[in-house]
Amino acid sequence: MKDAxxxxxxxxxxxxxxxxxxxxxxxxxxxxxDHLPGALSTPVLSDDERVRVGTMHKQQGAFEAKRVGxxxxxxxxxxxxxGPLADVSRAWRPLIYCWxxxxxxxxxxxxxxxxxxxxxxxxxxxxxxxRQVIADLAAWPAGLRFVVVAxxxxxxxxxxxxxxxxxxxxxxxxxxxxRHRGSVLGHLPDERQPSQKRxxxxxxxxxxxxxxxxxxxxESESRKVGQCQVPEQLILRMRASSCVIIEAQDAxxxxxxxxEYGHFIADPALLAARLAxxxxxxGKARIEEWMALAQAGQxxxxxxxxxxxxxxxxxxxxxxxxxxxxxxxxxVVLPGADDAALGVAAAELAALGETLRxx
Numbered sequence: 001m002k003d004a005x006x007x008x009x010x011x012x013x014x015x016x017x018x019x020x021x022x023x024x025x026x027x028x029x030x031x032x033x034d035h036l037p038g039a040l041s042t043p044v045l046s047d048d049e050r051v052r053v054g055t056m057h058k059q060q061g062a063f064e065a066k067r068v069g070x071x072x073x074x075x076x077x078x079x080x081x082x083g084p085l086a087d088v089s090r091a092w093r094p095l096i097y098c099w100x101x102x103x104x105x106x107x108x109x110x111x112x113x114x115x116x117x118x119x120x121x122x123x124x125x126x127x128x129x130x131r132q133v134i135a136d137l138a139a140w141p142a143g144l145r146f147v148v149v150a151x152x153x154x155x156x157x158x159x160x161x162x163x164x165x166x167x168x169x170x171x172x173x174x175x176x177x178x179r180h181r182g183s184v185l186g187h188l189p190d191e192r193q194p195s196q197k198r199x200x201x202x203x204x205x206x207x208x209x210x211x212x213x214x215x216x217x218x219e220s221e222s223r224k225v226g227q228c229q230v231p232e233q234l235i236l237r238m239r240a241s242s243c244v245i246i247e248a249q250d251a252x253x254x255x256x257x258x259x260e261y262g263h264f265i266a267d268p269a270l271l272a273a274r275l276a277x278x279x280x281x282x283g284k285a286r287i288e289e290w291m292a293l294a295q296a297g298q299x300x301x302x303x304x305x306x307x308x309x310x311x312x313x314x315x316x317x318x319x320x321x322x323x324x325x326x327x328x329x330x331x332v333v334l335p336g337a338d339d340a341a342l343g344v345a346a347a348e349l350a351a352l353g354e355t356l357r358x359x
Contacts, residue, residue, distance in 0.1 A: 004096070004109035004119040009128045012095060012120070013208075019120070025098040025105045026126065034197035036097065036122075036129055037205045042080050044073045044104045073107050080108070081115075093118045101125035130197065133204045140207045141237035146172075147353040148238055150220040150319055150326060151246030153311040154253030154303070156334045156342060157219050160246065163346035164217050169353070170210050172218040177202045180226030181260070199228040215353040220323055239322050242356035243329035244349055254303045255337040261303070268294060278310060330356075 022039040024031045027050045031041040049072050057065035098104035101124050113119040149157050158175060165171040175181050178199055179191045210216055223235050264271040272291055279287050293302035319326050330352055334345045
């Protein structure tokens with residue numbers, strides 16, 4: 001009869017890609033806030049059940065809470081066996097964890113091991129994984145060679161990062177991970193930003209796969225991307241790294257941004273709500289001028305006005321204040337808004353990235 005095997009965090013991370021599955025025995029709410037990369041939510045207690053057992057523990061004592069909790073856990077494990085694990089082969093090898101590597105993961109692991117699967121349980125659970133993420137995010141950036149892709153709003157930086165990634169370059173796309181484009185109009189429609197913990201785990205997952213001998217391209221972001229905070233050592237490393245500035249004419253930038261702002265074109269009320277946040281900086285009269293252009297369908301004119309009167313002055317101040325090496329940065333010109341132009345600029349950017357020093 002097999003027993004589940006406890007596994008320390010260092011070994012678990014080293015073998016993270018080798019497990020056939022990673023099972024999160026915590027509640028769905030805990031899983032939604034953050035989880036190990038690729039983990040499946042297989043809760044042995046629901047959110048409501050977890051609250052119920054916890055309340056019972058406080059009010060009636062440990063014995064009553066454990067008796068009720070054991071019945072709930074047993075039913076939920078049965079549902080897991082009859083549901084997502086119904087067709088799993090005998091050779092299947094999962095890693096299981098809960099908050100501290102205790103009762104919840106232990107209960108699920110014991111049953112699965114008795115079935116005959118080779119089961120590992122993460123010692124210290126998610127809490128230990130979280131500590132490792134924090135430590136690694138503080139240490140890893142120093143060992144990577146970042147190339148910061150700078151340039152005014154609308155110069156195609158995100159599109160160029162996408163093209164570089166598709167071509168096999170190492171790319172850290174902070175806006176993609178944060179689900180936000182990093183400006184007052186950067187909120188993505190119908191999408192929620194990840195929690196701070198989830199954002200950091202996504203960052204950790206990207207960083208752990210990078211080859212330190214190759215450049216890592218990253219956009220010149222601020223400390224916050226929407227509501228997500230870039231970890232301190234990462235932002236400091238970025239700001240000390242070599243830069244490449246992307247340049248594009250206003251007409252090219254306007255075309256790219258009109259394409260990006262399609263959801264605002266479809267919903268002018270949403271645009272008005274976002275622009276209202278700029279009233280303290282620019283005054284009500286200017287906001288009304290911008291909205292008049294949008295309401296008249298003059299989108300290229302609207303975007304150009306927003307670039308010249310808001311985005312460009314703010315970006316120029318920020319980039320010189322925060323990125324120490326921007327004055328020595330080479331330039332890449334984006335000649336147009338079409339795929340061919342993006343391809344040419346991406347190729348030039350990739351070639352520069354191989355020659356620039358990281359510090």
